[in-house]
Amino acid sequence: MKLEIKGLTKAYGKKQALKGLNITLTEGVYGFLGPNGAGKSTFMNILTGNLQATSGQILYDEEDIVKLGRNFRGILGYMPQQQALYPNFSATGFLSYVAALRDMKKSRAKERIPKVLSQVGLSDVAEEKICSFSGGMKQRLLIAQAVLDEPKILVLDEPTAGLDPKQRIAIRNLISEISAGKIVIIATHVVTDVESVANRILLIREGEMLADSTREELNASLSGHVWELQVPEEQLERVVGREDYLIGNISREGKILFVRVISDKEPDDYVFMSVRPGLEDVYLYYFKE
Missing domain, CATH: 3.40.50.300 (P-loop containing nucleotide triphosphate hydrolases)
Known part of the structure; x- marks a missing residue:
């Protein structure tokens, strides 16, 4: 068939x-x-x-x-x-x-x-x-x-x-x-x-x-392109406004926000770690939304 x-x-x-x-x-x-x-x-x-x-x-x-x-x-x-x-x-x-x-x-x-x-x-x-x-x-x-x-x-x-x-x-x-x-x-x-x-x-x-x-x-095609940043709440707008970041999930622990970003470049600020990509990350990356 x-x-x-x-x-x-x-x-x-x-x-x-x-x-x-x-x-x-x-x-x-x-x-x-x-x-x-x-x-x-x-x-x-x-x-x-x-x-x-x-x-x-x-x-x-x-x-x-x-x-x-x-x-x-x-x-x-x-x-x-x-x-x-x-x-x-x-x-x-x-x-x-x-x-x-x-x-x-x-x-x-x-x-x-x-x-x-x-x-x-x-x-x-x-x-x-x-x-x-x-x-x-x-x-x-x-x-x-x-x-x-x-x-x-x-x-x-x-x-x-x-x-x-x-x-x-x-x-x-x-x-x-x-x-x-x-x-x-x-x-x-x-x-x-x-x-x-x-x-x-x-x-x-x-x-x-x-x-x-x-x-x-x-x-796997997005391996090395997905990151989690630890961002002080007063600086969130700065991260969201970056053109080289696609923003996924945002979660909070006290006054620190954990921001999932998709980017072709390793982040150059804040504490960050590489995370495993998921299909939602793929969707954001391909469709930019």
Whole structure:
């Protein structure tokens, strides 16, 4: 199973949303990480058939997905960012509706719906109206509809948007559980969404791929660039104002602040120590935000 993106571009007038993406994906979980406006959603809308590319192509096992048409959509599961749900439907009713849209046989839908509701932990509210669901429950229902027909490719757009930390962890664990045997693409700007579940991290900015690597390799690439400074509180503004520092975390012990900075040069003031880079440091370094 292989998904190849070759020279993919998308233009909106003079604006280039995608600038010649080239990626090869096989079985595994991929984190598409980038700020809002980076091109993540544009790419996913092309992959799911909601947008037409300006140039380039996407191949699934050497065949163009545009030519595959309905056959490709049959192996694709998509969880949109927006919770476009019908509030007066029950969870079972909504999944039955999705099954009908996907032309699933009634016998298969009847078999699959209880299974996916169990997978996402919604069996006990299967007949309750969606309007009574919490944000986390709605996100789990969106995942349920995406995996209803056992897709080979699963696309998740900001799967934990608007959720509290406990719900985020639950959704990430669920993604890990359902990812076996699939190509899973998670598009997000939230580092923690992909840090623990993605096999590979793809960094995208302004329609261009900046990096395609493992988390460990990306972190290692910043070795010797991340520092913790001990800064008197009255001098914090001086440190924050330096153009050669990207500021990460700031913590306090009494009147001393511990400031995590990313810099291409070793600090030349204050007491400091080199610290191990993390994916949040990588994000700051590549996207400067």
